[in-house]
Structures are given as C-alpha cells and as structure tokens.
C-alpha cells in the first residue's frame with residue numbers, strides 16, 4: 456500500500472505514523488504531506504527518512520490511501536482532488552462528517568456499511584468516538600432515549616499550538632496563544648467556536664455525529680464541552696436514559712465483552728479510568744458505572760480515551776485496515 460499521511464507534521468499525523476508502524480500496517484511507500492512551509496522536512500518512519508511533499512505533488516503520486524489530518528479547509532479543497540486521482544481518503548477533520556453522501560465510521564460499529572465506492576470516508580470527532588463505542592452495545596440492548604454528556608478535554612485535541620501554549624505557561628514565558636485565555640490552572644468552557652444556538656461546534660458534533668453513527672435520529676443528546684490542562688486524553692461524564700430498565704452488572708458485562716472497550720470499575724480498589732493512564736493506548740476505558748438514582752432507567756458512566764489514538768489516528772488506521780481486508784483498495 457502506498458500511503459499518504461496528510462498533516463504528517465501535526466499532532467495527529469505524528470501519532471498516525473507511530474500507529475502505522477506499531478500495527479505493522481502494510482506500507483510499501485510512505486508519502487508524508489504537509490503545508491508548503493514544511494516541504495522538504497524529513498520525517499522518520501520505521502528507521503527510514505522521508506521528505507515531506509506538498510499537496511499537489513501528493514495528489515500526482517496517486518497513493519492507494521490518504522490519511523488526512525490537516526484541518527477542515529484543507530480537506531474540503533484537497534480530498535476531492537485525491538479521490539479524483541483514485542486515492543481513497545480517510546479524513547479526520549469535520550469537513551465531511553455530516554455530508555449525507557459520506558460515511559462516518561467507527562469500525563467496531565458500522566464499518567460493514569462501507570463499499571468500494573466510498574472514496575472519501577469521514578473519521579468522527581474524538582469526543583464522539585469514545586462515547587459511541589460505549590453507547591452502541593447499550594443502545595442495541597436497552598434503547599437510548601437521551602444522553603447528557605460533559606467533557607473534560609485534553610489540550611492535545613487542539614493541536615501543536617495548544618501544547619506549546621501550556622508549556623509556555625508552565626515555563627512562565629510569553630508565546631502564541633491557541634486559546635483566548637490561559638489554560639494552565641484553568642478550565643475553559645469552550646471547545647471550538649460557537650454556533651447560533653449558543654452551543655459550541657464540539658458540543659454539536661457530539662449531538663449530530665452520535666445520531667449518525669448509531670443511525671438513530673431519535674436519540675436526544677445534549678453536551679457541555681470543557682478544555683482542561685491535561686495531555687493524556689479526553690474524559691467524559693455521561694448520563695444515559697434508556698427506554699428499558701437494566702441491571703448494572705449486566706451493563707458491566709456487556710461492556711466487558713465489547714471490542715475496543717476496557718472496563719475499569721471497582722470502587723473497593725479505587726479503579727476507574729484516568730487520562731494519565733489512557734495516554735498512548737488504543738482502548739476506550741469506562742468506569743464509575745452506576746445507576747442514576749434520580750430517574751428511572753438511567754445510568755452514569757465515566758469514559759476516557761487518548762484522543763490522538765482511538766479518537767483520531769487509531770480509528771483512521773482501523774478504517775484503512777478494514778478497506779484492505781475487504782479488498783476495497
């Protein structure tokens with residue numbers, strides 16, 4: 456497979472290269488791609504150096520698959536050009552996610568909907584992926600009516616510039632700001648820009664993408680997304696109301712048998728997920744599973760995952776692995 460990694464110099468791109476190597480993905484030729492300012496920069500992959508190329512050069516190289524993580528605007532402009540050249544694009548930005556002609560894929564849930572005609576495939580938002588992976592098997596069994604989610608999101612979700620801002624603040628030096636406010640010792644109740652309805656784009660992604668991936672527009676979702684000075688991953692307090700009643704131990708058992716999910720839930724041993732320990736891992740961790748005693752058929756959970764892994768790079772590469780196994784590329 457000739458693989459283009461578009462955004463190879465970025466936060467997600469770097470992890471993509473790591474995950475490709477770790478999973479022994481069948482890369483015969485790597486094409487690292489970034490903006491014009493990075494052209495010629497050397498990228499290490501499996502002991503070899505590769506020079507970064509620009510977008511048009513990459514299109515002309517006609518890779519089999521292009522893994523995009525270079526922002527929405529870049530994707531809107533360039534993904535169709537790669538697709539027209541015969542390259543299958545798997546895109547990490549929000550550009551195509553809600554396009555009704557594009558599939559929004561979490562492999563464990565809906566990869567089977569893919570066909571060889573899907574030339575631009577959307578990877579969901581990081582905070583959505585970790586939540587739906589846990590919700591999908593529960594929806595099947597108990598039917599979800601409503602989800603209330605509050606997120607505690609890592610600065611790595613904003614990219615290289617945000618990590619630099621936090622490091623500058625730790626060191627007490629002035630520098631470029633990724634956020635409007637300091638993030639060190641702070642919690643910013645704004646992830647991404649605001650929409651007309653008063654919610655942020657990140658919050659509305661949790662609403663719309665959940666409904667699309669679970670293929671059920673009747674699921675009500677409301678979200679509050681908060682940026683915290685954490686690097687290991689995103690955490691989410693999730694309250695779920697079902698149509699049907701449940702037994703907590705059955706929920707734990709279902710999740711215990713769900714691919715990609717690890718249950719860490721034992722109050723006696725203080726076992727619960729935390730971003731510090733999720734960092735660098737491909738799984739989604741769930742704990743603090745308990746009944747909401749204020750309302751019938753309702754559950755509380757705490758869900759944590761490394762946003763750069765299952766929330767981005769790993770999910771993208773799992774989609775690529777599915778395409779190869781199905782002989783769609």
Ligand SMILES: NC(=O)c1ccc[n+]([C@@H]2O[C@H](COP(=O)([O-])OP(=O)(O)OC[C@H]3O[C@@H](n4cnc5c(N)ncnc54)[C@H](OP(=O)(O)O)[C@@H]3O)[C@@H](O)[C@H]2O)c1
Pocket residue numbers: 461462463464465466467468488489490491492493510523524525526527529547548549579580581611612613614615616762763766767
């Ligand atoms: N971070 C996360 O947890 C996460 C999770 C899911 C999805 N995403 C999405 O993934 C994308 C990248 O995020 P990130 O966190 O990796 O950001 P980042 O660290 O800022 O990296 C951005 C990458 O995009 C490249 N790029 C920017 N403008 C470009 C252009 N006009 N043409 C070609 N390449 C261009 C940059 O290249 P240069 O170095 O040359 O500027 C860099 O490689 C975003 O769409 C983001 O929404 C991020």
